[in-house]
Amino acid sequence: MIIPNNLKDTISSFLLDNYSIHDVEDKLLFNETRKEFEGDITFVLFPFLKATKTNPQVLGESIGEHLMKNLDYVESFNIVKGFLNLKFQDTFWLEAFRSFDTEENYTFDDSTILVEFSSPNTNKPLHLGHVRNILLGWSTAQILQAAGRKVIKTQIINDRGIAICKSMLAWTLFGNEATPQNIGKKPDHFVGDYYVKFEQEFKNEYESWQISDEANTLFEESEKQDKSVFFKSYKNTYFNEKSALGKQAKSLLLKWEANDPDTRKLWEKMNGWVYEGFEETYKRLKVEFDSYYYESDTYKLGKDIIEGGLASGVFYKKDDGSVWIDLEDAGLDHKLVLRSDGTSVYMTQDIGTAQLRYQDTRADGMVYVVADEQNYHFQALFAIMKKLGESYSDHLHHLSYGMVDLTTGKMKSREGKVVDADDLMNDVISTAKQNAIERGETESISLEEREQIYEKVGLGALKFFILKVNPKKRMVFDPNDSVDMQGTTGPYVQNAYVRVQSINRKAASITIENEKGYNKAEEIEIELIKRLLEYPEKLKKAAEDYDPSIIAMYCYDVAKVYHKFYNDVRILGAEEDSAKAFRVLLGDKTARILRKGFNLLGIEMPERM
RNA sequence: GGCCCAGUAGCUCAGCUGGAUAGAGCAACAGACUUCUAAUCUGUAGGUCCCAGGUUCGAAUCCUGGCUGGGUCACCA
Numbered sequence: 001m002i003i004p005n006n007l008k009d010t011i012s013s014f015l016l017d018n019y020s021i022h023d024v025e026d027k028l029l030f031n032e033t034r035k036e037f038e039g040d041i042t043f044v045l046f047p048f049l050k051a052t053k054t055n056p057q058v059l060g061e062s063i064g065e066h067l068m069k070n071l072d073y074v075e076s077f078n079i080v081k082g083f084l085n086l087k088f089q090d091t092f093w094l095e096a097f098r099s100f101d102t103e104e105n106y107t108f109d110d111s112t113i114l115v116e117f118s119s120p121n122t123n124k125p126l127h128l129g130h131v132r133n134i135l136l137g138w139s140t141a142q143i144l145q146a147a148g149r150k151v152i153k154t155q156i157i158n159d160r161g162i163a164i165c166k167s168m169l170a171w172t173l174f175g176n177e178a179t180p181q182n183i184g185k186k187p188d189h190f191v192g193d194y195y196v197k198f199e200q201e202f203k204n205e206y207e208s209w210q211i212s213d214e215a216n217t218l219f220e221e222s223e224k225q226d227k228s229v230f231f232k233s234y235k236n237t238y239f240n241e242k243s244a245l246g247k248q249a250k251s252l253l254l255k256w257e258a259n260d261p262d263t264r265k266l267w268e269k270m271n272g273w274v275y276e277g278f279e280e281t282y283k284r285l286k287v288e289f290d291s292y293y294y295e296s297d298t299y300k301l302g303k304d305i306i307e308g309g310l311a312s313g314v315f316y317k318k319d320d321g322s323v324w325i326d327l328e329d330a331g332l333d334h335k336l337v338l339r340s341d342g343t344s345v346y347m348t349q350d351i352g353t354a355q356l357r358y359q360d361t362r363a364d365g366m367v368y369v370v371a372d373e374q375n376y377h378f379q380a381l382f383a384i385m386k387k388l389g390e391s392y393s394d395h396l397h398h399l400s401y402g403m404v405d406l407t408t409g410k411m412k413s414r415e416g417k418v419v420d421a422d423d424l425m426n427d428v429i430s431t432a433k434q435n436a437i438e439r440g441e442t443e444s445i446s447l448e449e450r451e452q453i454y455e456k457v458g459l460g461a462l463k464f465f466i467l468k469v470n471p472k473k474r475m476v477f478d479p480n481d482s483v484d485m486q487g488t489t490g491p492y493v494q495n496a497y498v499r500v501q502s503i504n505r506k507a508a509s510i511t512i513e514n515e516k517g518y519n520k521a522e523e524i525e526i527e528l529i530k531r532l533l534e535y536p537e538k539l540k541k542a543a544e545d546y547d548p549s550i551i552a553m554y555c556y557d558v559a560k561v562y563h564k565f566y567n568d569v570r571i572l573g574a575e576e577d578s579a580k581a582f583r584v585l586l587g588d589k590t591a592r593i594l595r596k597g598f599n600l601l602g603i604e605m606p607e608r609m
Numbered sequence: 610g611g612c613c614c615a616g617u618a619g620c621u622c623a624g625c626u627g628g629a630u631a632g633a634g635c636a637a638c639a640g641a642c643u644u645c646u647a648a649u650c651u652g653u654a655g656g657u658c659c660c661a662g663g664u665u666c667g668a669a670u671c672c673u674g675g676c677u678g679g680g681u682c683a684c685c686a
Contacts, residue, residue, distance in 0.1 A: 034629065044628060046666065082666085083629060121686090161686075236685095295686095322684060331612085339684040346686050375613060376681055402615085403679085410679095432648095441646060457648085469622070474615070474679070481621065485648050487634040488622080495648050503645055553623065556633085567641090567650045609648070 001032045002096065002533045003041065006071065011043065014066050019052045032530075038078060039085030040093075040530075046082040056082040090521045097529040098516075102592040107148030108540050113395075114361055115141045117369035118155045118282075118289075122274045123163040124192035126281055128404050128419040128477060129371070129411060135466050135602060136401055137369040138287045139548035142600045144367075147543035152361055153290045156353065159271050160296040165252040167191050168266050169245070170198035180273055186422065188277025191270050202245050206231075206238055281421055285459070286602055291360075293353060299344070301352025305388065306338050314387050330383040332376075337384070350381050351388075358392060365395025367546060372400040372472065399546045402474030419477065429458035431483040432491075442608060456606045457491050458483070463603050464490030468552040488556050490603055493594060496559035497605045499566055500591035506572060507584045515585050517578035524565045528586060531558045535593050539600075548601055555597040562590050 008028055015021040027047045033039035043063070045056045052059055057079055064077035064084055073092035078085050117137020120130055137153070145151045171178075171194045180187035209215055210231055224230035239246040255263040282288060306323055309315040315325050315337060323338035337347050344352075357363065368378060378398035385393040404411065411418050433454040436442050442450050465482045469475045485491035521529075534554065542550040571587065574580040595605045 029628075031628075036630080042629085046628070049666075081629060158686075163686090320684090333612090333682075336684060341684080343684085345684070349686095371680095372614070373680055374686095377686095379613090400614090405679095435648070439646085439648070441648090465621095472614075473622085476621070478621080481635075484621095484635070487648095489634085489648080491648050492634090495646080499646060499649085501646095506645070549623090553633095560633085563649055564651095566645080567647095570645075572645050608646080 002530065003030050010067060010070055011063060014063060015048065021048065021051050033085050037080055037085050039087045041086050043084040043086065044082065045084055060084040090526065091519055093526050093529045094519060094521060096533055100533055102589050106146065106536055106539060108543060110148045111364035112150040112361065113144055114152045114154055114357055114363040114366045116154050116156060119157065121158045121163055122271050123167045123195045125188040125277060126421040128421065128424060131421050132401060132404050132466050133369055134285060134287055135463055136399065136471055136548060138602045139467055139600060140367065140399060140546050142602065143542045143548060143551060146600055147539055152363060154293060155289055156293045156295060158295045160299060162249060162253055164267065165249045166198040167195040168270055169249050169252055170194040171270065186277050187273035191274050202243065205243060205245055206235065284425055298353045298356065299349050301356060302344055302348035305351055305355060306348060309388055325384055327380060327383045332380055332383060335380050347381065351384060354385060363392065365392055367397045367399050369399045372402055375400055397546060399471060401471040404475055404477050407476060407478045424462065425459065428462040428483045429455050432458035432461065435485055445608060453606045453609055456604045457494060457609055460490030460494050460603045461485055463601060464552060467548045467601050470549045471547060493555050493559040493598065494605055494609060496562045497591050497594045498609045500587040501607050503571055503584065503587055510581055510584055512581050512585055514577045515582035518582035522569055524568050525586060528561045528565050528590065531561050532589060532593055551597050551600050555594055558590060558594060
């Protein structure tokens with residue numbers, strides 16, 4: 001909603017002069033006039049009824065008259081209940097449209113910010129959960145950049161630990177020297193298969209152990225009623241203390257930590273495969289990073305900071321040697337930052353990594369795109385950074401997003417109940433292809449270009465489907481809905497853009513300057529202008545809230561109005577040259593805004609579809 | 610159990626710093642292509658905004674209590 005600069009001032013000085021009401025600035029409330037009433041902007045009268053001792057009709061009349069007299073763009077007004085509806089002249093909107101520069105660069109804030117997203121484990125391929133993370137991170141980075149900030153896109157790769165050791169072990173035991181190349185498999189999937197293989201073998205081992213006397217004795221000693229409940233809860237202990245496979249995996253981890261050359265070599269080989277696969281997926285998703293941090297480099301960081309904080313009294317040491325911080329004044333708990341044996345925990349590492357990143361980049365703030373299961377962790381981390389007095393600690397933000405559920409329930413990677421990222425992309429693209437073939441619009445286009453269109457449309461559908469939902473909400477993923485291409489979808493918006501391009505191709509001979517003669521606009525044209533003018537405020541809001549769904553919904557709104565415009569009026573067939581030129585220009589600016597908006601979402605626009 | 614988040618049409622979601630008769634899309638039904646790409650548009654139908662109180666001229670929105678679902682409360686990551 002666009003509120004003219006002098007409208008607020010005119011009303012507040014009127015209230016001051018005639019009713020002696022001071023400081024009304026933040027009580028002035030405007031809404032877009034609802035469709036069923038006549039007007040553009042509605043001023044809410046209720047807050048001033050008491051002070052003016054009048055009724056809405058009288059107050060509305062007097063303000064309305066005053067505005068008509070003093071602001072030339074106010075064409076008429078009407079009062080409904082406590083609402084003063086103001087109608088502006090068409091020329092007000094037309095002028096605003098003419099001076100609206102779609103290519104303007106905005107700078108709401110020019111500080112540097114680091115955005116961390118994706119951050120996968122290296123033992124298995126990316127899945128739907130990562131896809132939401134990656135799309136949110138990428139889009140948020142684009143939005144922040146468009147809002148003027150210097151953005152550094154990064155990730156922390158969890159490349160060490162027991163999980164990758166499981167894949168390594170399974171490959172050693174069962175791999176027979178196979179490689180992704182010689183069996184022709186995407187390399188991250190190849191490594192993931194060995195992780196699954198390990199879990200299967202371990203499960204078999206565990207199940208055969210469960211019928212042993214030892215297992216039975218343990219069960220009887222436990223308080224558990226039910227065997228399956230007991231064995232479920234005992235699984236971790238079994239892995240750590242009894243399992244032969246567990247023992248081997250753990251020994252690999254120890255060897256890795258001791259820098260054993262063969263282990264390191266194997267680790268590098270398997271991680272290398274995974275990165276190769278990830279890059280392929282990122283490339284297809286059209287995302288890239290400015291830097292990478294590896295857990296194998298950072299997992300020991302933070303200890304010196306703990307030492308310093310211990311000296312300055314930020315942390316305290318218990319008798320057993322473990323180090324803690326009291327976060328009760330931040331509404332949190334006491335949190336462990338160093339184990340009693342002096343080794344670090346997740347938090348230690350995160351403290352160190354934040355510090356390292358600040359040293360590397362001097363970023364004024366950081367955004368962590370991480371699922372909402374880690375809300376507490378980040379609250380604690382930020383509180384700790386604040387207590388440590390870090391300059392950037394007030395500008396740390398956890399972009400917390402809800403997990404993605406399937407229609408069949410929760411995703412569980414250990415049970416193989418996941419939607420694989422690569423499969424998902426293939427599905428949406430092939431659906432786009434089928435739809436396109438049925439429509440037959442692209443028959444005249446070269447095969448290669450057609451494939452690009454299917455990809456843009458398919459990925460557009462998928463990305464929009466995910467990004468249109470407010471990040472903090474849990475979302476239900478129905479594979480059928482995600483490839484929907486009608487209604488509130490990516491292709492719907494792309495289609496508006498394509499319609500403009502189709503017209504532009506035919507409008508080459510039109511003299512755009514003729515549009516200056518257009519001064520009486522259709523209602524739908526004014527509506528479209530209003531939407532376009534909202535772009536900067538939507539961008540600002542999306543950046544402030546770290547919320548791409550604002551941009552997605554905005555693009556949908558714009559496209560929706562354009563589609564109606566397209567249906568309601570003749571563009572190239574307009575009677576007058578001025579109308580023809582104006583409508584072509586209106587369409588062109590619409591397309592530019594849509595392309596800009598979609599670029600912020602990481603979605604490409606096809607020229608035809 | 611403590612803390613945090615969510616609950617809006619059959620389904621997926623907007624609206625939430627209080628404002629008019631709560632909006633879209635999908636699905637259903639009925640229409641619009643000799644006309645700029647019908648992946649579009651128009652219409653019909655669909656609601657105890659989880660429940661109960663409270664604050665207010667006015668509550669889906671704020672407060673309190675409860676219900677339901679999820680997350681989290683590891684010397685795991």
